[in-house]
Amino acid sequence: MRATIRSIAEEAGVSNVTVSNVLRGLAGQASEETRVRVLEVAKRQNYIPVRPPTSQNSRVETGVVTVVPERQEVGFSDLDLATFQGIVEGARKHGFNLFTLVNQNAGKDGARQKFHFLDRSTDGFIFIASMQDQWVRVLDMLAEHKVPSVVCYRRNVPEGVAWASVDNEGIMREAVAHLVKRGHSRIAFIAGPPNNFDAIERLSGWKKAMLANGLDAGEHRIVAAMDDGHVPRQAAIDSVSSLDVTAAVCFDDSTAFMVWSSLEKQEIRVPDDISLVGVNNHFLAKVNGLTSVSFTFADVGRLAVEAWVELYNGGDAATCCKIAPLHLVSRNTVRDLNDNSV
Numbered sequence: 001m002r003a004t005i006r007s008i009a010e011e012a013g014v015s016n017v018t019v020s021n022v023l024r025g026l027a028g029q030a031s032e033e034t035r036v037r038v039l040e041v042a043k044r045q046n047y048i049p050v051r052p053p054t055s056q057n058s059r060v061e062t063g064v065v066t067v068v069p070e071r072q073e074v075g076f077s078d079l080d081l082a083t084f085q086g087i088v089e090g091a092r093k094h095g096f097n098l099f100t101l102v103n104q105n106a107g108k109d110g111a112r113q114k115f116h117f118l119d120r121s122t123d124g125f126i127f128i129a130s131m132q133d134q135w136v137r138v139l140d141m142l143a144e145h146k147v148p149s150v151v152c153y154r155r156n157v158p159e160g161v162a163w164a165s166v167d168n169e170g171i172m173r174e175a176v177a178h179l180v181k182r183g184h185s186r187i188a189f190i191a192g193p194p195n196n197f198d199a200i201e202r203l204s205g206w207k208k209a210m211l212a213n214g215l216d217a218g219e220h221r222i223v224a225a226m227d228d229g230h231v232p233r234q235a236a237i238d239s240v241s242s243l244d245v246t247a248a249v250c251f252d253d254s255t256a257f258m259v260w261s262s263l264e265k266q267e268i269r270v271p272d273d274i275s276l277v278g279v280n281n282h283f284l285a286k287v288n289g290l291t292s293v294s295f296t297f298a299d300v301g302r303l304a305v306e307a308w309v310e311l312y313n314g315g316d317a318a319t320c321c322k323i324a325p326l327h328l329v330s331r332n333t334v335r336d337l338n339d340n341s342v
Contacts, residue, residue, distance in 0.1 A: 003045035012041045023047075065091060065308060066099040066122040068135065079297050083128050083152055086301020094309050096123070117142060124148030124312055126304050148311040150304045154197045155321075162311050162320040164304035168198055171293045172205030173212075174328045175249045175277045178291070180213050183337030184247040184275065188221045188240065190259055192251030195228045199251055202279070206249055221245065225255055232258055241266045246275060246337065253278035253285045253292055260290075260333075271335035281329055289332035299324040 009019045014034060021029035022038040030038070067087055069080055084100075091098050099122055117125070117138055125142065127135055129151055142149045143160035150162045157163050179187055189206040192199030203222070210217035225237050240248060240259050250256035256278035260270050270276055278285055281294030303322035310320040 003042070003047040008038060008041050008045060008047060011045070012038050014038060063095070064097045064099055064122045065305075066101055066125050068101045068125055068127045068129070079153075080128060082297035083301040083304075086296075086298035086303075087126055087305055088301075089298070090302040090305025090309075094305060096305075096309075101125075117147070124308060125150070126308055127151045129154055148308055150308040150311065150320075152300050152304050156197075160317050162307045162317040162322075164300050164307050164322040164324070166198065166295050166300060166324045167326060168201035169205035169208060171279055171295075171326055172202055172209045172249065174293050174326065175279070176206065176209035176213060176215075178277065178328050178330065179247045179249070179275065179334065180215075182275075182334055184334075185215055186221075186245040186247070187215065188223060188243050188245040188248040190223045190225045190237075190240065190248050190250040190255050192255060193226045193228055193230050194224070196230075202251055223248075225251070225258065234262075237262050238266070240274070241268050247277070247334070248274060249277045251279065253280045253282040253290060256290055256292075256333075257284065257288070271333050275334040277328075277334060285329075285331070291329065291331045291333045293326055293328050295324045295326040 005016050005019045005023070009016045012019065012034075014030075014037075018030050018034065019038055019042075022035050023042065067084065069084065088098060124147055127139070127149070129135055135151075139149065139151065139161050140158050143158040146160065150164060151157050152164050153166070155163050155165055176187060187210065189203060191203050194200070207217040210221075221243070223236050223240055223243070224233060226232055237258050241263055248256075248259060250259060256276050260276060263270055263274060268274060276290065278290050278292040281292040281296075284290070285292040303324060307320045307322045311317055
């Protein structure tokens with residue numbers, strides 16, 4: 001027999017309204033003890049929310065899209081905050097309201113996933129997920145139930161889910177081409193966190209760009225500058241000075257600044273001794289004159305909403321995906337070697 005709100009209420013000893021409020025995640029409508037008891041009963045009965053009978057053959061439109069941030073604190077990083085700002089702008093443009101899912105534990109329990117993602121309280125989801133894999137099971141479930149969903153910064157998504165991201169191979173082509181044009185052939189790559197999707201793609205893109213220019217892309221030219229938690233590996237960063245290179249392409253601007261600081265402490269000059277190229281065009285890149293490949297996280301957020309709206313209106317996920325525009329901003333950290341012997 002299929003579990004219902006009534007059967008849960010009877011076993012938990014509460015009203016149907018209380019069960020409904022708990023399953024919909026409404027705060028302040030029940031004590032913590034009651035909430036836990038209702039969820040335990042619902043899980044034991046294997047309750048799965050369904051759409052109202054009047055909407056079984058049609059979508060329930062709420063005018064709401066839910067954002068699932070990578071971290072519980074949206075303002076933790078530039079990526080989270082700027083992407084969220086772009087999503088807000090896009091949602092406002094298309095007349096949608098936004099919810100934000102802040103309970104990161106929702107990704108760990110199958111029954112609670114169904115409560116959060118299949119209760120039809122929202123028209124769909126936009127995930128900011130460059131690092132975490134905790135939403136893989138959720139994305140499979142959303143695709144199965146045809147809930148419009150878009151993922152930012154990851155392309156390895158289930159069929160039926162769209163994505164909005166940056167052209168990481170294009171970023172590396174721009175960076176390497178800029179250096180090659182200025183006479184550099186011995187170019188290192190300063191890698192980001194090994195579990196970060198963009199870092200993985202940029203490493204692959206750097207290798208392809210180097211090989212396309214007939215240059216050495218061996219492991220001895222790659223520096224693992226961070227661990228999985230985005231924590232810098234200072235010894236590795238300091239080792240850049242000992243590489244037989246004239247330039248380095250860095251995972252992002254923050255990584256470039258860490259390398260730059262390390263080189264200065266070792267009395268190695270940028271760009272006279274080693275040239276640096278970053279990624280993101282952070283405002284500090286502008287202040288300090290760092291050459292950087294520019295795109296904005298806000299663009300990714302805005303494009304995620306465009307992709308989501310197309311998907312929501314019946315578009316095919318494979319054709320709804322979006323790539324943010326990019327361009328290289330040349331400043332003061334790349335030396336032109338064409339007229340010099342190195």
